[in-house]
Structure formats: C-alpha cells, structure tokens
Amino acid sequence: MGGMGRGLFHPQAPPPGPLPPSGWRAGGTLVSRRARAAPGRHAMSAGWFRRRFLPGGPLPEPRPAGPRSSPVPYHRPRFLRGSGSSPGATDASRRPDARPVRSPARGRTLPWNAGYAEVINAEKSEFNEDQAACGKLCIRRCEFGIEEDQEWLTVCPEEFLTGHYWALFDGHGGPAAAILAANTLHSCLRRQLEAVVEGMMAPQPPMHLSGRCVCPSDPQFVEEKGIRAEDLVIGALENAFQECDDVIGRELEASGQVGGCTALVAVFLQGKLYVANAGDSRAILVRRHEIRQLSSEFTPETERQRIQQLAFTYPELLAGEFTRLEFPRRLKGDDLGQKVLFRDHHMRGWSYKRVEKSDLKYPLIHGQGRQARLLGTLAVSRGLGDHQLRVLDTDIQLKPFLLSIPQVTVLDVHQLAVQEEDVVVMATDGLWDVLSNEQVALLVRSFLTGNQKDDPHRFSELAKMLIHNTQGQDNGATGEGQVSYDDVSVFVIPLHSQAQEGSGH
C-alpha cells in the first residue's frame, strides 16, 4: 500500500498517489458500495457456517444486478516508487538469474528507518504476488466517557495514540487479495483499535468501556482475569484480520476476481511490538546473543488436527471425495486389507488400521513439509481471501478449512534494553525456504558490524543482502547458496530507532 512512512494512516490524510478504483476515503476502508451491503461477520454464527458451506441449506441470494466494480489494479508498494527497477505490471524478469532485487529509493525513509527489499519469483507467476505496507498508525481517541452516539454533539479535543505498522502479504491464485489486504488491513486495525482505545489508555482496562462501575468489584474481576491493555491490542488484531477477510471477500466478489494471501503484521504501540501472523511468513528477533522466533507458521501440516477435526465434524465438506485420515503416503489397491500406519484428528501419535476401500480416496492433507497441500490445492491453512476457492473441477470448498485469525505474540521492547544492532526480520516464506533463522542471524550480525552506522538506508541494504543470499550466491556465512524461486519480501526493523525516537506515545 502506498506512500512514504510518516502520516500515512492519519485519518485526516488520504494516502498519496492515485485513488484505487473503489475509493479511499479519509479514515475509511476500501469497500465498494455493493460489497458493503453484503452480510456480516461469519465468525459470529454457526448457522451462517452451515448455510454457507453445507449442502441442503437455502440457495444463496441472487446477486443484485448492477455494474461490477473494476478489478483491483496490480501495483508494487508505493514506497518503492523511484527505486531502481522498472515498476508496473510487467516486472517478471525473463532470466531467473537476473531477477532484480528492489528496495526503496535512497532518500525515501520508512518508519524507524526500517529496511525493505523484494524480488519477484522465477516466472512462477506473471506478477509478484507478495505485497507490503508500512506506515504510522494514528488512533483517534475522544475524551474518556463520551457516549458514542453523542460524539458529534461534543466539542471533543481529539488526541492521537500513535503506533507504527509493517505488513507483508504473500498472495496466491492471483495478486488481488494481497493488494486488497495491503490497502485495507491497517484501516481495519485502526478502526478496531479506536473502538477500544479508552480501555487501552486506562491503567487497567475497565470492565465497562464507559469507565462507569456498575458493580464495585469490577476492577477486581478484571484483575483476577489478568486482563491488560495488551490483551485489547491482541483482540483488535484478531478482529481486524477477520474484518479485513470479510472486506476482501466482498471486494473480490464484486470485482469478479479470486485469490488469497497470507498476512504477517508487526505493530508497535505503547512500548510493545505485536507480531500477528496468519500463514507461512515469519518474523524473528535478532540480537547479539539471541535469536527469538516471533511467529509460527500455519500450514496444513502444523494445523493437521484442527483441519481433520473439522472434517470429522462436517464430513459433508469432503463430498465423499477425500479421506480425512493421514497415512504416510497415498494408499492404493494393493494396500487393501493390510494394516497400515495412520492417524486421525484426535491423535498426535500413530497407530495401525486395516485398509478399507474408503481409505484409498485422496487425503485431506497430502504431502510432507513444504509439499503438504490442503485438499490437494493449498499450502497454507490461515490467511485472507480464498472465498471462492474450490478443488479443481469440483464444488469442494477450501474456505471452511481456512482461518483468518492470526496468532499474536508480544515483544515488550521497553523491557528489552535494546542495543543498536537489535533488529526484527520479517520475510515471506521464500526467504525461510532457503535460509534458517541461524543463517539469517549470522548474515544480519556480520552485515551490521561492517556497515556505516549513520547511513539511514543501511537496513534496506541489509534486506537486499538477505535476498541476494536466496538467489544462489555462494556466501561464506551460509555455505552452499541455495536458490529460492519464489517471491521474496523482507522488512528489517531496527528496534533502536524507536528508542531514539523516544517513547512510542
């Protein structure tokens, strides 16, 4: 999403650059009018789930006639404007070994002087399906205790709680979902945070957002549950991902497009860095003597039990075409009647079962490691979009098995005694496919030791260097020099900049 760092998400300021077709509004979300009329949040209703995904429910309402909204236009993050390589829709290089690594132009700074670099895949797709966004997050707060519906009556001196935001989206099935997510998620997050900001600013979140005490023991109840301001931010991130997923679903439907994306978000707010992840990107903290993974990956393999459990609960979702059981390989006729290794949704261990005919069906989750696929189709189990995704040539839907909820980890930066070389590295799976956490940490440390401390661009140079190390260049630090043929996008966030900036008010 567009524009340089500062002021980007300020509610009064529209972002720089041309407006996307369905319209940015001050403080608003990218949603066309038709899409806005669509039904609400699916997570709130089991009935909705059953009607939407299970056979025998009422037919979907016919789509109202009217003009389709235009397709979401492809673009690269706007903070790349003016950088070396040619931008636009045709930046897929013809020669994999010459794929250009792009980073922001010198003189263009991202929040905290964070670094960024990206490379497109080796002709796996026409477009770079990764997207990125970053900026300042301005959370509007009214005076404590003002009733929401009287807000417009009140001469209310607005204040802002300021945060920072970095996000990576790794698209699949087309670039549209990742672009929509990069354009939208920060707005959803801002809205969710504004809905709870008074609770975040109080010494302890009050039972009632109004601050009024209905029951004198309310603070004690909140205390006993251990509810802190950071739990409101976690809740806001969880809700923002869901809201964004709904927006993407409506936008894609309105524009007749398809696709999905993973989402990895880092938000700095009130002295803490929140890392929210839905998909297989990863963020790690690299310090002189510490490597800490700040996210974990959600794939058909890591979420096997949740996915099998759902197929157990709603066997209709497999339409008789798949088996929910896991076997070491796909079974064949010769296995019939034999006792083979298997596991079901309730098992972390393995057992043996006698093979029946229904076990020969294609497995719900097939393959191992990076090759694991959900319903033979998808390599991730959490993310945004994919509302229309179906197994090839069938009516079997992927969406019911996908979660848009992120896992959120919290890094208390103010407790960390941040050193100048402490950075958070966020990257899409293309990087982690070929470099381990330890290899990345080695590269980061040796780069930061040898480079100009006062070059504001050095973290983008570092991000570029990390990507070069995924392109088969033999490097002392990483040994063999493996090649990633995927899109790769990297943010490097220096934590020390924040400490220099002062408190993250």
Place this chain on the structure above:
Amino acid sequence: MGGMGRGLFHPQAPPPGPLPPSGWRAGGTLVSRRARAAPGRHAMSAGWFRRRFLPGGPLPEPRPAGPRSSPVPYHRPRFLRGSGSSPGATDASRRPDARPVRSPARGRTLPWNAGYAEVINAEKSEFNEDQAACGKLCIRRCEFGIEEDQEWLTVCPEEFLTGHYWALFDGHGGPAAAILAANTLHSCLRRQLEAVVEGMMAPQPPMHLSGRCVCPSDPQFVEEKGIRAEDLVIGALENAFQECDDVIGRELEASGQVGGCTALVAVFLQGKLYVANAGDSRAILVRRHEIRQLSSEFTPETERQRIQQLAFTYPELLAGEFTRLEFPRRLKGDDLGQKVLFRDHHMRGWSYKRVEKSDLKYPLIHGQGRQARLLGTLAVSRGLGDHQLRVLDTDIQLKPFLLSIPQVTVLDVHQLAVQEEDVVVMATDGLWDVLSNEQVALLVRSFLTGNQKDDPHRFSELAKMLIHNTQGQDNGATGEGQVSYDDVSVFVIPLHSQAQEGSGH
C-alpha cells in the same frame, strides 16, 4: 487397582485378591456382557455425535431387559492392604486435622521401589475419590509376520515386551469411575500396545504392520513423516484412554452408577517414560539442578477456546440456557446496553461488546482459576466417565464438551544420565493446590539428602512427607503451611531404580 507390583498385568496371571463383580479375565477387560454389546467408539463418527448429543436425532434404542450388573464396590488400591490405617468404606475421618496418611506396608514394594501415599479429603465426600494403580505391563508379541487370524494355528513362541505402569485417577460425582479406571485402563493400554508391538520393535515402524513392502519407497515415506516407535506408544495411550472411557460408560450404565475421573498415567517402555494426562493432576521431574513439568492441566480455563468453539459449532448443546461468551464476571440487568469486556472462541485477546439480553445468561465457563467451572458444574475438561452427567435440573449434557484424549509427553530416560536422586512426582490436584513445583522440589531434595539410601521404603516416606506438607504443618521449606481439604494421592518414582534394573527390555 490391586496387588503388588511384579507380574500384576501379566496376561496369564489374574490379579491377586477377590474378583470384582463383573469379572476379571486373564488378559481381558472388566466389562459385563450387557455392556459389551453397546455401540462402538464414538470418536470415529460425527453422525454418532450428532445423534447422541443433538436434539432431533432418533431416540436411543431401548435398553434390553435383563439384570443390572452389581454396583462397582468401593475399595482402596490393593497395594495398601496391610498398611496402618483401617481400610474399607468408612475411612473418612471425622476430624480433618487427624486425617490419616496412608502408604503401602513396609515390606510391600511397588515397581522400581516407587513410593506412594494418600490422604482422604476433609469430609468433602464419604469416600476417598482418588484411586491409584501400578504394576508391570507385559506386552505379548508374536513372531513377526504371523497373520492375526492364523495365530491360533501357529506354534508361536511368545515373547514379552515388559513395561511399568503407574496411574492416578481423581474421581468426582462418586468413586465408581475412578475405581473402574484403576481396574481397566492398564488392560486397554496393554491391548492397544499389543496391536502395534511389532511396529514398536522394528528399527522403524513399517508402513505395513505385516512388514511386507507394497511399495518399495515405503520406508522412505515413513522416514519423511518422522514416525518413530514412540509415536506408536503415544497413539496406543491415546486410543487406550478412549477405549477405557467407552468401557466406563458402559459399565456405569449397566450398574446404574454415575461419576467421572481424571487420569494421569506414567508408563516406562523401551527406555522412555511416557506421561499421559487427561485432567488436572500433574507429574514433574525433580533432579538436582532441574525441575521439569511433564504434564499440563486441562480445565475449563486452559481449554476455553476448544470448549467455546464447540458451543459455536453446536449451539444446541447450550439449550438456550448458557452464553458461550466469556466476561470478567456474570452480567446483570444493569449492564444491558453498556460496552463490556468479552472474548469469544476465536480470541486470545479481549475486546468490548455492547451487552444484549442473551449475554445475561449463565456463562458456559464461569469463575477463575481453581474456581472455574464448565456449565457451572465441572472443574476439569478432560477425563474419563461422566457419560450421564447433566447440569442440575436440566437436560444439558456435559459429556460432549469433555475429551478423554490425554496429552502425552515423552522423557527419554536413557538420554538423561540419571542420578540417584532423580525422581518423578505424580500427584492429584490436592497437592498442587497448596504446593508449587518449586516447593515440592525443595522438599524432595532435602528429604533425599537426609535419608537412608538403602531403605526401599524411603520413597513412600517421601510421598507421606509431601502429603503432610499439605495438611497445614508449617515447614521451613514451604513457609506458611497451607491446607488442602481435597483428597491427595502421590507417587514418587525413582528413575535410578530403572537404571539399576538394567535395560527396560
């Protein structure tokens, strides 16, 4: 369950002592004939779940006429026979401060010279609802490659894989389920292990239990999934708990009794200690410089998201009487229309919602910490039994929310370089309510430093001492001397005994 350690679960040897009414058989399970005719494993069918728990399904089949089996008789673990206190049904002491602490008689040794002690609750119930079992586990193995249905034709030299077994069961709603579990679970486990033992003995579990290779790459597929012998033991434990739960359900129905229990099991097999837990008991490893928790607790609080998720999927289970949402306290009329703190199944964080009338219902999970209750009724969310348990004066069932599946952790004892003072402490929640892991470790270490190394009874003395420390005796190591009014049962398993015994062939 009864008898002294050695040979207890050997399939050819019935246990010592009088037979329970529904019949021990050599190598068999405690199941009355009527109960055996009942339907099979519920975990295998979503249809079963829906018919069993959701309204509108077909009526349950009428129970066939016939004599009820006798109620399960109350008894203490048989390895306590001959110990100090008076056994039998009336061992609830009248004065809490004089509750007798019982342990095996001197001269009666448990496997590995493990120690055991117990105390009954302070008149919370008439009976001590904790139960315990321990013994040797003999897993029969036939020759590799013998077809199951030809077994009786074959002059098959039987071998045995020998293990050891210790288990604690904390009953509620009556002692029956815990007694059944103590009588049954080891048999279920032995049967599950015998079903996979050939796979466990192979260098790597073969894809086909027969050892025949249908596909030449089968070993490679198994290798890629990382399937090891220990995964078969984990699977066997998971399946044994489920099988035992089914047996208990049928036995309780047949005898017209009710109740449930938690289950914490330690099994030593092939050099590894497996700790399987369903409920709120706990096992910890105490070494000179290390404390390692080997289990985690499953309560309505720790399993909130799973339980709320189920209520989201099947709102019928709440019969309109409960709200699945969590609030810091139960809401009341004055809260209507206010925005209050809440969270739903998909949230680890908190948010605010405007209170509607349906939010005033009693919460699915209510209370905090030790006070948390599922449907206002139950303090644990995993365990065995409770098949008939309903919310008082309603038809709302608890069972669909309960899991009988344990979480299994594996301790590789042979990798541990076991020292003489290394022990595993297993205890029901009565101990952990008043003593922390650190306090228990302190007590263990100081006891073992000061006591006769060659007294085979010393680990029971240690178990007794731990229990005395839950009875309000002020002790230098633990400070204040808190009191547990609950049943408390403790095993202390010295790991060094195993090392002395030689390999766990």
